[in-house]
Amino acid sequence: MKLALKVTEIEQLSPLVKRFRFEDPKGASLPVFSGGAHITVEMPEGDTIRRNSYSLISDPYDGSGYEIAVRREDRGRGGSLYMHRKLSEGDDITVSTPANLFQLDLRARKHVLIGGGIGITPFLSQLKQLDMEQKPFELHYAARSREEAAGLKLLPKAAHIHVHLSEEGARMDLGAILDGQPMGTHVYTCGPEGLIAAVADQAARLGWPKSTVHSEAFTAPPPGEPFDVVIASTGQTVTVKADQSLLEALEAAKVEINYSCRGGVCGRCRTKVIACEGRILHNDHWLSIEERAAQKDIMPCMSRFKGTRLELDL
Amino acid sequence: MPKTEFSPSIESRPTYPGLTSQGSAPAIMVADAAGAEALVDLVATDASVMDHAHVVLIAKAPELAAKLTALTPKALHEAPDLDAATPLVTQILDTAKMGTQLYLAGSEGVIGHVSALAFARGLPMEAIQSEHRGSIARRMQCVHCKGITEDVTTDPFVCAHCDLTLFMRDHFSRRLGVFQAVCVDAETPGVVPATEEIRP
Ligand code: FES
Numbered sequence: 001m002k003l004a005l006k007v008t009e010i011e012q013l014s015p016l017v018k019r020f021r022f023e024d025p026k027g028a029s030l031p032v033f034s035g036g037a038h039i040t041v042e043m044p045e046g047d048t049i050r051r052n053s054y055s056l057i058s059d060p061y062d063g064s065g066y067e068i069a070v071r072r073e074d075r076g077r078g079g080s081l082y083m084h085r086k087l088s089e090g091d092d093i094t095v096s097t098p099a100n101l102f103q104l105d106l107r108a109r110k111h112v113l114i115g116g117g118i119g120i121t122p123f124l125s126q127l128k129q130l131d132m133e134q135k136p137f138e139l140h141y142a143a144r145s146r147e148e149a150a151g152l153k154l155l156p157k158a159a160h161i162h163v164h165l166s167e168e169g170a171r172m173d174l175g176a177i178l179d180g181q182p183m184g185t186h187v188y189t190c191g192p193e194g195l196i197a198a199v200a201d202q203a204a205r206l207g208w209p210k211s212t213v214h215s216e217a218f219t220a221p222p223p224g225e226p227f228d229v230v231i232a233s234t235g236q237t238v239t240v241k242a243d244q245s246l247l248e249a250l251e252a253a254k255v256e257i258n259y260s261c262r263g264g265v266c267g268r269c270r271t272k273v274i275a276c277e278g279r280i281l282h283n284d285h286w287l288s289i290e291e292r293a294a295q296k297d298i299m300p301c302m303s304r305f306k307g308t309r310l311e312l313d314l
Numbered sequence: 315m316p317k318t319e320f321s322p323s324i325e326s327r328p329t330y331p332g333l334t335s336q337g338s339a340p341a342i343m344v345a346d347a348a349g350a351e352a353l354v355d356l357v358a359t360d361a362s363v364m365d366h367a368h369v370v371l372i373a374k375a376p377e378l379a380a381k382l383t384a385l386t387p388k389a390l391h392e393a394p395d396l397d398a399a400t401p402l403v404t405q406i407l408d409t410a411k412m413g414t415q416l417y418l419a420g421s422e423g424v425i426g427h428v429s430a431l432a433f434a435r436g437l438p439m440e441a442i443q444s445e446h447r448g449s450i451a452r453r454m455q456c457v458h459c460k461g462i463t464e465d466v467t468t469d470p471f472v473c474a475h476c477d478l479t480l481f482m483r484d485h486f487s488r489r490l491g492v493f494q495a496v497c498v499d500a501e502t503p504g505v506v507p508a509t510e511e512i513r514p
Contacts, residue, residue: 183410183411184436184437185412206412208412209441212412
């Protein structure tokens with residue numbers, strides 16, 4: 001489902017991060033969501049529509065508007081540059097209804113939230129939900145410097161909200177954070193892959209059950225060299241441009257395909273590979289190591305191809 | 315008494331794969347008299363499992379308590395029955411830290427009840443180990459009056475609270491740690507099949 005909204009506020013949070021607020025043009029109430037949910041934003045550019053997913057940072061129970069925070073990626077495919085440079089207050093914008101792939105497990109006795117850099121965003125809505133439900137939690141936010149820490153402006157000041165700025169010598173000590181937490185605690189990490197791996201590693205060493213360790217590595221698809229794919233059902237050849245994802249190229253060519261997260265984590269866009277002469281550049285977080293090696297499946301929202309022929313079962 | 319092998323059933327019916335040592339990590343062990351033997355067997359595979367273990371023995375059996383003390387757990391707590399053990403286990407769970415291993419051994423009632431207590435505190439089922447020993451009696455909840463009847467060994471049986479004659483089902487509530495029981499003669503009052511002893 002799509003919502004036609006208006007951009008009502010744009011705020012520079014840090015040199016690289018802006019906050020955007022979208023509202024219904026007639027002031028109608030938007031569907032509420034749960035902490036950790038995201039929306040997909042449409043960015044029309046020429047004859048293609050780019051779509052990126054962003055975590056909602058506003059209050060999940062407040063239907064008066066949706067807010068997101070976008071970091072400018074100068075080497076990305078241009079989605080974030082569009083948001084930063086082309087969009088102004090008063091513009092129309094089309095977004096999806098919220099979906100959630102990073103939900104809190106509300107059976108937990110306590111929640112530990114760990115956000116690195118722009119990975120703070122899903123926690124901004126979750127902490128409002130946790131406050132509302134009066135669930136015990138602590139949040140750790142790690143960033144390089146005060147200037148880069150866009151989240152600082154959005155985080156309430158509270159004893160259980162900890163900010164770790166490595167430039168000020170306050171590096172995050174995962175051992176100290178995880179050790180001694182009460183039984184029934186769940187930990188959630190969002191940020192660079194290194195941080196996610198370090199938390200999983202530390203938790204495993206302390207004997208945390210696997211299902212209490214959650215993470216979201218939400219990344220926009222990377223640009224790369226252009227390549228061609230063949231659509232098995234029609235024989236049509238689709239060219240994927242350097243700054244386009246395979247999913248976006250398929251959509252532009254009107255090939256029907258499912259998606260949800262557009263970040264390689266939900267599994268929705270999984271597509272069978274019929275022929276592959278070359279190497280699939282798997283950038284998703286969905287396929288297993290064996291599945292990647294087999295080259296029988298591809299996640300078009302994130303992954304690319306290098307070689308002579310790639311035929312998809314579409 | 316050896317580990318009980320149950321016949322295959324529906325998905326919600328709990329299984330008890332047996333206890334495997336997770337080394338000297340902090341541990342909570344809860345066992346009834348029959349289950350105490352499973353703890354003895356566990357220690358035989360790895361003595362370090364007792365290093366940081368709180369053991370709760372649900373039985374009036376001094377000789378068993380002595381046997382468990384000889385395994386040198388960090389602490390041994392005793393309670394005569396499940397009701398008396400509940401506040402004790404609750405308190406130990408409430409002060410336990412992440413990484414604490416849970417080992418449950420004995421009847422389905424003990425395992426189901428303590429699992430439910432841990433589950434309610436956010437511990438995932440995968441972190442709970444259990445081994446069935448001894449009586450195959452079940453803790454049954456009447457779906458009509460919600461009352462719980464302990465130690466049920468026949469099918470059908472009579473609800474201790476509302477006196478309905480109930481069929482034993484394999485449906486298990488993880489939240490409550492009980493099997494569900496439904497009225498036998500709801501449609502044909504008085505027509506009750508012969509009572510049978512239950513089998514594993
Ligand atoms: S759309 Fe979610 S994995 Fe591709």
